[in-house]
Structures are given as structure tokens and as C-alpha cells.
Amino acid sequence: MTELQEPNSGATPLLEARGLSKDYGDTRALDSLDLAIAPGEVYCLLGPNGAGKTTTINLFLGFVAPSAGQALVSGLNVSTHDRESKRRLAYIPEQVMLYRNLSGIENLEYFAALGGQGSLGRERLVEILVEAGLDGKAAGRRVSTYSKGMRQKVGIAIAIAKKADALLLDEPTSGLDPTASNEFSALVERLRNRGVGVLMATHDLFRAKDTGTRVGIMHYGRLVTELSTAEIGHADLERIYLEHVRDNGASP
Amino acid sequence: MTARTVLRNEWRLLMADRPLRIALGLFVVLLGYALTNGVVWLRFQERTVEATKSGNVERASALEQELEVIEAGGQPFSPFADPRSPLVLGGPSGSQTAVLAPGPLTALAIGQSDLLPYYYDVNVYTNESSFHQNGEVENPLNLMVGRFDLAFAVVYLLPLLVLALSFNVLSEEREQGTLALTLSQPVSARNVVTVKLAFRALLVVGIVLGVSLLGALATGGFGSPDRILLWSFTVVAYSLFWFMLAAWVNTLRRSSAWNATILVGAWLVLVVVLPAAINAAAGLLHPLPSRVEMITAQREASNEAVNRRSELLARYLEDHPEMAEGVVADEPGLGALSWAATDAVNRRLEEVAAEHDARRAEQIALVRRYRFLSPALLAQEVLLDAAGTSDARFAHFQSQVRAFAEQWREFFVPAILADEQMNASVPANVPRFGLADEGSTDVARRATVPLAVLGGLLALVSAAAGVGLGRVRGAD
Numbered sequence: 001m002t003e004l005q006e007p008n009s010g011a012t013p014l015l016e017a018r019g020l021s022k023d024y025g026d027t028r029a030l031d032s033l034d035l036a037i038a039p040g041e042v043y044c045l046l047g048p049n050g051a052g053k054t055t056t057i058n059l060f061l062g063f064v065a066p067s068a069g070q071a072l073v074s075g076l077n078v079s080t081h082d083r084e085s086k087r088r089l090a091y092i093p094e095q096v097m098l099y100r101n102l103s104g105i106e107n108l109e110y111f112a113a114l115g116g117q118g119s120l121g122r123e124r125l126v127e128i129l130v131e132a133g134l135d136g137k138a139a140g141r142r143v144s145t146y147s148k149g150m151r152q153k154v155g156i157a158i159a160i161a162k163k164a165d166a167l168l169l170d171e172p173t174s175g176l177d178p179t180a181s182n183e184f185s186a187l188v189e190r191l192r193n194r195g196v197g198v199l200m201a202t203h204d205l206f207r208a209k210d211t212g213t214r215v216g217i218m219h220y221g222r223l224v225t226e227l228s229t230a231e232i233g234h235a236d237l238e239r240i241y242l243e244h245v246r247d248n249g250a251s252p
Numbered sequence: 253m254t255a256r257t258v259l260r261n262e263w264r265l266l267m268a269d270r271p272l273r274i275a276l277g278l279f280v281v282l283l284g285y286a287l288t289n290g291v292v293w294l295r296f297q298e299r300t301v302e303a304t305k306s307g308n309v310e311r312a313s314a315l316e317q318e319l320e321v322i323e324a325g326g327q328p329f330s331p332f333a334d335p336r337s338p339l340v341l342g343g344p345s346g347s348q349t350a351v352l353a354p355g356p357l358t359a360l361a362i363g364q365s366d367l368l369p370y371y372y373d374v375n376v377y378t379n380e381s382s383f384h385q386n387g388e389v390e391n392p393l394n395l396m397v398g399r400f401d402l403a404f405a406v407v408y409l410l411p412l413l414v415l416a417l418s419f420n421v422l423s424e425e426r427e428q429g430t431l432a433l434t435l436s437q438p439v440s441a442r443n444v445v446t447v448k449l450a451f452r453a454l455l456v457v458g459i460v461l462g463v464s465l466l467g468a469l470a471t472g473g474f475g476s477p478d479r480i481l482l483w484s485f486t487v488v489a490y491s492l493f494w495f496m497l498a499a500w501v502n503t504l505r506r507s508s509a510w511n512a513t514i515l516v517g518a519w520l521v522l523v524v525v526l527p528a529a530i531n532a533a534a535g536l537l538h539p540l541p542s543r544v545e546m547i548t549a550q551r552e553a554s555n556e557a558v559n560r561r562s563e564l565l566a567r568y569l570e571d572h573p574e575m576a577e578g579v580v581a582d583e584p585g586l587g588a589l590s591w592a593a594t595d596a597v598n599r600r601l602e603e604v605a606a607e608h609d610a611r612r613a614e615q616i617a618l619v620r621r622y623r624f625l626s627p628a629l630l631a632q633e634v635l636l637d638a639a640g641t642s643d644a645r646f647a648h649f650q651s652q653v654r655a656f657a658e659q660w661r662e663f664f665v666p667a668i669l670a671d672e673q674m675n676a677s678v679p680a681n682v683p684r685f686g687l688a689d690e691g692s693t694d695v696a697r698r699a700t701v702p703l704a705v706l707g708g709l710l711a712l713v714s715a716a717a718g719v720g721l722g723r724v725r726g727a728d
Contacts (some may be wrong), residue, residue: 061436063726083438091436097429101268106261113257114437142268158433168436179274 012075013038014088014166014197015060019069022055022221028165031221032069037166042198042206044229047218048245052249053201055221058169060199061091074165075224081133087116094171096155099145104154107143112161120161131155133183149180156187167191169200173207183209209237217244254439258447259544260450262692263400266455270495271371273415276455279413283463286405290359293366293399294321294471297354303372312679315346319676336426342664347375350656350685352649355640356476357483361403363641365668370649374685376591376659379598380605381550383650384543395687402467403635406487407628408523414494415515417452417717421501422724423511435726442721447501449495474563482638484700494519496713503720516555523628530629538614546604553600557593568592587668613726623702626684631703637695645699648690659683 008184011037022030030052037043045053059071060063062085071078073085098107105125112120112128120128129139134153143151152172159167169188173181181204188198188211202208208215208229215227215237224244227237266272315335318328328334335341352370372382422445422608425431435441461484468474497518501511568591636642660683667674 007460061726063432063435083440088439089434089436093432094458095429095431095434099265100428102261102264106264110261111433112256114254114434114439116438155433162437172614191512 013072013075015043015168015199016072016075017056017059017069018072020056020059020066020071021068021182022052022059022064023067027159028221030059033223035216035223037197037199039195039197039228040192041214042192042212044215045199045201045218046203046208046215046241047217048203050220051218051245052221053173053218054170055234056218057091057170057201060085060168061089061136062086088165089168090115090159090162090166091168091169092152092159092172093129094174095148098143098146098149098151098154102132103142103147104139104150107154108157108161111158115158115162115164117161126162128161129154129157130161133187137181138180149176152176152180152184156184160191164196166197166199169198169202171202172200173204181207205219205237206234207242217241219245254443255450256449258444259451262448262451274414275416275457278461279409280463282409282461283402283405286400287359287463287467289399290362290401291471293362293401294354294359295652297358297365297370300371300710301351301353308348311346312348312682315341316593316676316679319674319679324561330665332584336675338664338667338672339585339590341674341678342376342660342668344373346377346679346682347373348682348685349373350649350653350687352646352687353689355645356479357471357473357639358466359471359473360401360464361482361636361641362399362401363636363639364643364646365402365641366399368643368646370646371658372653373648374660375651376661376668377594378660379594380601381546382657383447384546384608385652386607388584390609398550402460402464403632403639406490406635410456410460410487410491410521411494411519411628414452414456414491415512415519415695418449418495418498418502419447419512419515420502420508421452421498422545422721423506423508424507427508429722432726435724437578439723441724442718445499445711445721445724449499453495454490454554455529456518457488460487460491475690479638479640479695482695483635486631486634486638486699486703486706489703489710490627493627493706493710493713496717498712499717500720503717503724522626526626529627530619530626531621534615536616537618538611539614540611541608542602546601546608549600549604550597553597554593560596568595589669591668593666602671624705626707629705630709633702640690640695642698645690646714649687652687656683656685 015035017033017035020033020035021028029182032149033052033056035043035056045051047053054063058182059066059080060073062071062082065079073081074088076085076088078085098104099110102110105122105212108125108129109120112125126136126139130136130154134150134157135180138146138150143154146154155172158188173184176184184208187198192198192213200208200212209232212229215229216223217225217227217240225240227240229237318335321330322334322336326377329334333340333345335345340346350372352363355372358365372378390528420427422431422441425434431441434444464483464487465480466481473480496510498515501518506513506514619629633642637644663683666672
């Protein structure tokens, strides 16, 4: 069984946005986002394209600088504690892109080492890849032969190997078949049970209801509503979502 | 830890990239071919130098023996080349060859040594036309592109390999999507790219310096460690300039194809177009007098001198009263008349040569002024200097040969004018050419400015790359 982070019992949220805003020229991509994700919580950001989901994730990763407000990881301001905050984060993009000429093991070894895990043995690397759902036989093959689902699993393996406190997922199941999506959800569930806080941007309402503990609906850069998934059904979520994102023809 | 991790990954990526391995292999083969060319040239030059040295001894010995035979009552071997005449003993038959030995690293940079004369037959007829033969009349930049040697490979091809290895050092990561995953780890783009470039630089510089040291080892260049150091330092600085330029272009957030186009354009401008433009400007602004003009002047002066030999001799003796002792201008010997004609031709040639030299000096000044625009010209200048095949060393040699030719004339002309007979003791006492070669200090002094400018250019692009890399984010 792969070692995972023990649940964080402290009061400090693993991921926190305080009045977080981002402008691109005259366009406000994110508007005063306030958000806190506790250990063991899976927060799903829903919203149409351009709602600000990816911008939020990029702000937590320090990939873009906020125009106002703060993005905090375990209480550390990302803008001033870039490396320390990244040590506590794992990130799985919509398309996990790896070095095509290297094998899954070699890619995992590289990114795990960059993440601060030192040199893990081959046996351990294969173990992590299998834990992430990759067929052990495929682990040594070049990534250029992998499907998208297999690459996503390597991405998950990188996150597992990093033993991160928080996980940022940017539409991770987009383009995956239902089986692969289910496997992915099961894995997120396992990480959640071990105290990892997860922020997942997704278009998949079903997956959000199924995997998430809370759901936030974004529209034009604003968090327009927050819901507890335990209190609503699939149909309710769809209805509420459509009510909030129905475009009235102008951005606020 | 990060450095070791990235280095290891780079090695794996290189091993998995067949076209890149082939390109590297091809570069090694080209370097091997360039070195072989250099060694072949060096061996040829060494053989020539040995042959000229032994030729000097053989000629002197043969003339001495002939003079002994004549003194013992024998006849000259040829009635037209009686060694008792100072015009024969001091002329082509008894000439001494002044030789410039190959530079310490000639095998690495043939430079201009296949174009500029590295030996001159010095005799009483040596004049300015002797120094204006071969390729020297050409524009100095024309002389810079010689045989395919290591210096050529370094100056022209090494940048292309550097660019092939680094034009997409960052843009590829961005395009294939690995940049975001990389920068989501606790590392900075500046550190990662620096290590990636360091790996490539170690590879390229290691190969070039390895082949260079092998060449130096095989040809005795290790006797001049200071020159090897200068060579190595220049190779490193020049390579790093191109690596840093590629790094900076990568930070402009454009596609790999755009980077490649810009960098190849930069190579074309800095390595090919600018040197050619400076060359063209030098030829256009300070055109050299035609070589035909020099030949015509020589012929006209010769014809005139033959017709007016007696008059010229009288004038010569007026100009050189110290030579007039024992010479009766009204009844000059054939030797004196001949010398008067020769001297008149020499003077006319000196006028033409002076104009030529002045123009050439202007050309060189222009080239020296604008060479700072091209790192290729700067690197080539220092590499040739380190190898001992720079035009400065040849000019140094030539000026000593000029002085030696003067010394030779001073030895023989009084005897020519006085119509004296030479004896067997003379060959052993004729002036000998001894080259006072340049010292390492001279070379180091000359290399200081181009190396400082190259270092400045490197610092400039490094700073630009450093600033650009500091701005790289995963969402680029």
C-alpha cells in the first residue's frame, strides 16, 4: 500500500483564497474569490469556459500573479513562498503531458525527484504507478505509446509520490472513458480519506456530485454559489448550475 | 539535488533522441576531419621548414666548396654563376631562406599559414615585390577563411550545433506540456533551464576541447599550456555566448519554429553577413592598388634602369657616399652598374608598396574597429593568435625578414660596388636569420581586448536570459 499523507488536523485550511482577483488587461478573470478547503475535503469548481476555474488553479500554483488578494497553501502566501507552497501541492492538468521518449517509470522518477522525494527505487516507482492504476507491464514502456488515460495515471502517480497536502486538478477526467473516470474518482476518494485537500475544476456535474464534498459554481470570474454535495441530488445540482450560469448576455 | 535530477533526465532524453545523437556524431566526425586537415598541414609545413633549413646549409656548403676549388686553381662550375662575384654569392645562388616555424597549435588552426608565406629567400635582390606576393595582397578578411580546420569548425559550425541543441530548450517544454508539470514542483524555471543548458554546454564544449587537446597532444602543443588555456577559454566563452543567446530567445515566449528562425538568422548575420559586410566595406572604402600596377612599375623601372645604369650609379653614390670608397663612377664594373639598376627598381617599388601598405593598414584598422560587432570575428582572432597562425605573427615575421634583407644587402653591396672578389671564408660569415618569435605576453596582450568584448557580449546575453527566465511561469 502506498504511503499517503496523514490527515491534517490543524485549523489552517490547506487551500485558501482571500479576495483573490486576477485581471488580464481590462478583463477580470477572477473576482474577489474567497474559498477555504480543509483537509479531507474535495472542492469542485464548476462553471462554463472562461468562468475562472483554471485561473484559480494557476493562482494557487503561482503560475500567474494575483491582481488583488492572496492565494494561500497551508497558510503560506503563494506569491511570497513559491517553493514552500509548491512542496505542499500536487497538480494534475487536463492533459498530463510527459516526456514522450521516456518511460512511465523514468517520468515518475524525474518529477518525483523534482518534487523533493529523492531517488526512489525502481521497485517503489512501479509500486506507485500500479497504485495509480497503471498496468505494471506498461510502466517501462515509452510514454509515446500511452493513451491519455494512462498518462493521467502517471500524473496521479506523480501526485502520490509527492505526498502532497493538497491536490489541484484541472478538468482531470476530460476526455477519459467512463471506466478510467471511475478509477480516477476512486483514487481521489482514497486521497481524500487520507486527509488530502482537493480543488478540482471540472465540467462534469456527475463527477463533481459523486467525488466532491462541496461544489462551487463560478460564472464570469465570480463564485456565485456554494453547495454541499451531501445535501443535494444529481438533478438538483444540474438545475442549480443551469440557473446560475444561464447567460443573460452580459458579464457582470 | 535538482541539478543532478535534471542532468540525469537530460542524459536520458539525449540517449532517447536518435536524430540528436546522429547530429552529435556527425559533429565529432567533422571535428576529426578538421583536426586531420590541421595535422596534415602541420606535417607539410614542418617538412618544408626542415627542407629550407637544410637547403640553407647545403647551398652555403656547396658555394664554400666551389670557392675552395677555385682558390685551388679550379674553374667555376658555371661561367655565369661565379661565386667569387658578390652578386652571385649574395644573389639567388647563395640566398638564405628565412623561416617561420609553425605556431604551437597550428594543427588546430591553420589560419592564414597556407596563404601567407612562412619562408622567404633572402638575397641582394629581395625587394618589396618579394613581400607582396601570394595572397597577402588580398583583403585581410578574405584571408580569414582558409582550410577546414578546428578553428573553422569552432567559429562556423559549433554555433549551429549549439543552436540545434538549445533552440527549443524551454519552448519545447512549453509546447509538449511538460513545463507546467515541471514548474508545479518546487523548482524555478531559471534553475531548470540553466542546468539543461549546462548539460548541453558540457557536452559540446567537452567534445570540442577533447578533440583540441587530442590534437595538441599529437602535435606537441602541450609544450605551450598558456596557448591551450587561451584556446580553451575562447571556445568556452564563444560557446556560452550562443547558448545564452538561445536561452534569451527562448524566454520571448514564442514557438520553437520561431526560435529556430531567429537563431539561425542571428548566426547568419553574426557569423556570415557581418564579416562579409565588413570585408566589402574595407575593400570599397580603402581599395588596394592593383597588383598589375606593381608589376608594371617593376617592369618600367627595370627598363629605365637598364638604359640609365651609369647615371643611376652616380646618383646612388651621391646618396650613399659611405659606399663610394674605392668605386670610380666613371669606370664602374658590371656589378656596380647592375646594382645601381636594382636599387632604382627597388626604390620605385617601395613607392608603390608604401601606397599599398597604407591602404592595407586602413583596411585592417577598419576591420579591427568593426570586428567587435561579430563574436565570430572576435573568437577567430583569438583562436588564431593562440594557435600562432594570426596575421600579426606573420607581420612580425615579415618585418624581421625585411630587416634581415637589409642586413644582407649591407653585407654584400659594398663588395658589389667595389667589384670585390669573394673567397671561401665568406659563406661562413654571411648574416644568419634568427627569428625572435612573439612571446606569450604579446599574444595575451593582443587577446585581451577581443576576449574582453566577447566576455561583455556574453554577460549581456546572459543577463537578458537571466531576467527572461526569472519571468517564466507555468501558465506561459
